[in-house]
Amino acid sequence: MVSAPVLTRERALEVLGTVPDPEVPVISVVELGIVRDVEVRPGGAVTVTITPTYSGCPAMFEIEKDVRSALVEAGATAVEVRTVLSPAWTTDWIGPEAREKLRAYGIAPPGRAESGGLVTLTRARPPVPCPFCGSSDTRLQSEFGSTACKAIHVCNDCRQPFDEFKAH
Numbered sequence: 001m002v003s004a005p006v007l008t009r010e011r012a013l014e015v016l017g018t019v020p021d022p023e024v025p026v027i028s029v030v031e032l033g034i035v036r037d038v039e040v041r042p043g044g045a046v047t048v049t050i051t052p053t054y055s056g057c058p059a060m061f062e063i064e065k066d067v068r069s070a071l072v073e074a075g076a077t078a079v080e081v082r083t084v085l086s087p088a089w090t091t092d093w094i095g096p097e098a099r100e101k102l103r104a105y106g107i108a109p110p111g112r113a114e115s116g117g118l119v120t121l122t123r124a125r126p127p128v129p130c131p132f133c134g135s136s137d138t139r140l141q142s143e144f145g146s147t148a149c150k151a152i153h154v155c156n157d158c159r160q161p162f163d164e165f166k167a168h
């Protein structure tokens with residue numbers, strides 16, 4: 001065992017990149033795009049700025065706890081988690097690599113979030129491709145899946161139900 005090196009911003013980001021999203025454990029909170037900024041002061045105190053996916057998302061408490069313990073373990077002397085609600089998080093902040101991981105995990109990645117949400121709501125959505133077999137012959141089963149952030153679809157070809165990470 002080596003003693004923990006001095007915590008740098010790069011190291012802090014690296015550590016945060018290992019903190020999984022509680023709802024989708026295959027992607028980290030960094031890949032999800034909710035970690036907006038990390039500041040490390042010379043004494044080792046860290047300030048993390050987070051924009052929650054949904055305000056009031058119960059997973060935020062878990063994320064904050066996990067972020068704290070990961071940074072303390074990496075040598076942070078103090079951790080402050082700041083929540084910033086504006087600009088609001090959008091699924092567009094999920095990077096391409098993370099989208100692939102979502103698909104591999106069996107969750108259909110979100111489409112592009114569109115401005116003018118009211119128009120989007122009233123328009124029929126194109127079918128979401130099945131993450132298992134790629135078929136676009138799928139149907140929406142429920143607007144609300146295991147969490148408010150996901151919808152449940154069923155594939156008419158391979159018969160598998162799957163979650164869709166809803167774009168917003």
Ligand SMILES: [Zn+2]
Nearest residue numbers: 130133155158
């Ligand atoms: Zn399928």
